Structures are given as C-alpha cells and as structure tokens.
Amino acid sequence: MxxxxxxxxxxxxxxxxxxxxxxxxxxxxxxxxxxxxxxxxxxxxxxxxxxxxxxxxxxxxxxxxxxxxxxxYVPGDVALPPFPGWAMTDEALRSVGVLLRRMHDAATEFPADADWSRDFADPAGGSVLCHNDVCPENVVFRDGRAVALIDFDAAAPGRPVWDVALTARYWVPMIDPVSAAASYPEGLDAPRRLAVLADAYGLSAPDRAVLPAVVSEAVAVCRAFVERRVADGDPAFGKVLAERGGWGWWDRVQGWLVERRADFEEALARPGVVE
Known part of the structure; x- marks a missing residue:
C-alpha cells in the first residue's frame, strides 16, 4: 500500500x-x-x-x-434491501444472466483440489467455478446494467445450472409473495422472470428442464447453511432468522416452490419467447 x-x-x-x-x-x-x-x-x-x-x-x-x-474498488451502483425498482426490471435481470454466463465461460480452468468453500457448493460438483452468491448486494450496476460481480468467498466447483439456480433465488426471486414483500417490489411474475433469466444466460434445454428442481435443491443447501450458522451461535444469522419469523419462513418458501413447480417448468419450456 x-x-x-x-x-x-x-x-x-x-x-x-x-x-x-x-x-x-x-x-x-x-x-x-x-x-x-x-x-x-x-x-x-x-x-x-x-x-x-x-x-x-x-x-x-x-x-x-x-x-x-x-x-x-469497482465503481457503480449496488442494490440493497428493500430492493429499488430499477434493480428488478427485466433489463436488469437480463444483464445479470449475461454477466453470469460471461463469468462461467471464463471460469472453466481452476485447481480442483483447492480449499474451495462448501457453504453453498453444488453437491454434484462440476466443471465451472461457480460464484454461488450472486445476490443483489454482490452485483455492481452502471446505467441499469450489471457489469461486475463481487465477493467470491463462496466460489466452488459446480454445474452452471447450479449457479443459475442460486442466482434465481435472489433475482426472480424464487420465494413466495409473502416472504418477498419485505424486500421486493410487488407484482413480480416469478415463472416469467425465471424464463427471462434462463433466456439471457442461454441455458440449454436439458438444464432448463431441471432448473426448478435444482432451485429447490439449492434452497435446501442454503437452509442447511443457515442452520449451521445459527447452531454455532452466529449472532448475525440468528438476527436475520428472527427478523424473518423463524424457520417458518424457510418452510413457506420450500412449500411454495413445490406448489409452483409446474408453472416454472411450463415457462421454461418456451425458450426465447418471453419478452
């Protein structure tokens, strides 16, 4: 320095x-x-x-x-909760998908034996070093377009569809409307926005078919991470859990994903037609 x-x-x-x-x-x-x-x-x-x-x-x-x-330091705008409308437009969502794909295309060579984080790692492993935490707080925007990812602490080998699923959790968002109300604008159409993200990323047909199931798997991994942190006495995660009303928040999200599975699958079966 x-x-x-x-x-x-x-x-x-x-x-x-x-x-x-x-x-x-x-x-x-x-x-x-x-x-x-x-x-x-x-x-x-x-x-x-x-x-x-x-x-x-x-x-x-x-x-x-x-x-x-x-x-x-990466200059630009970062959306913090409650997330502003500009961060939840279709244009912003598409730019996140494009940025994630660009990162994945450059992240196919890495030492597999490094001590990568296991916090949100894909249980199946994979050929790409996934970011695994593409939440709004970790995406830098300029002029309404995502230009950079920050905070790679959770990076680990995985399948591209795993990183897309984790990204969808935050950006679609893949949570029930009651839970989303605290941080997101009203009226976001989750099935349609999931297809917007998949289209922008250029997700393959086989990956589109399994994406809703992978989202549910990713949510379970994230819940297990929070459970470990709370059990270890981490005050920050204990506070967030309490603010959400306890484990019922996670139960509601996971149940909603099961209820809406067919809607997500139907939207994803029509690549390229979502405006």
Missing part, C-alpha cells in the same frame, strides 16, 4: 450479513476480511481477467498477518 493510499480515509461499505461492518473502502481499494482460501481465490480472479472477463475485482494483496485482503 502506498503512503497516499494508507492516508486515505476509510469508508464503511454496507450490505451483506457475514462481513457486515468489516468491509471498508480506502481510496480505490476495498479492505475486507480475507477468506481462508484467499490465495486460491486471488489466483482465480487474476485468471478470469486473463481470460477476458473484466467483471470482477482485481486482488491487490493482503495484510501482513494475512487476516485482511485488498481488492480493487
């Missing part, structure tokens, strides 16, 4: 749960807690850029004790 950068005031960046209150911008760099596999992640981020994907931060180093990392 240069003397000028060190002298720059630190500004807290808001958003997220796990690292809330611990991420700061200093000049053109972001300082945040380093994940255990920071070395492998930094190598991956550099490899993405070499392969033509410019929609991710550039690693700038770590603190002397290795506890914190520095990444280039």
């Amino acid at each position: 240069t003397t000028e950068e060190n002298a720059a005031p630190a500004r807290l960046l808001t958003g997220g749960v796990a690292n809330a209150g611990a991420v700061f911008r200093r000049g053109e760099a972001v300082e945040r807690p380093a994940p255990p596999n920071a070395e492998a992640l930094h190598a991956h981020l550099l490899a993405l850029r070499r392969r033509g994907f410019d929609g991710a931060p550039t690693p700038l180093g770590r603190s002397a004790d290795g506890d914190r990392e520095r990444l280039s």
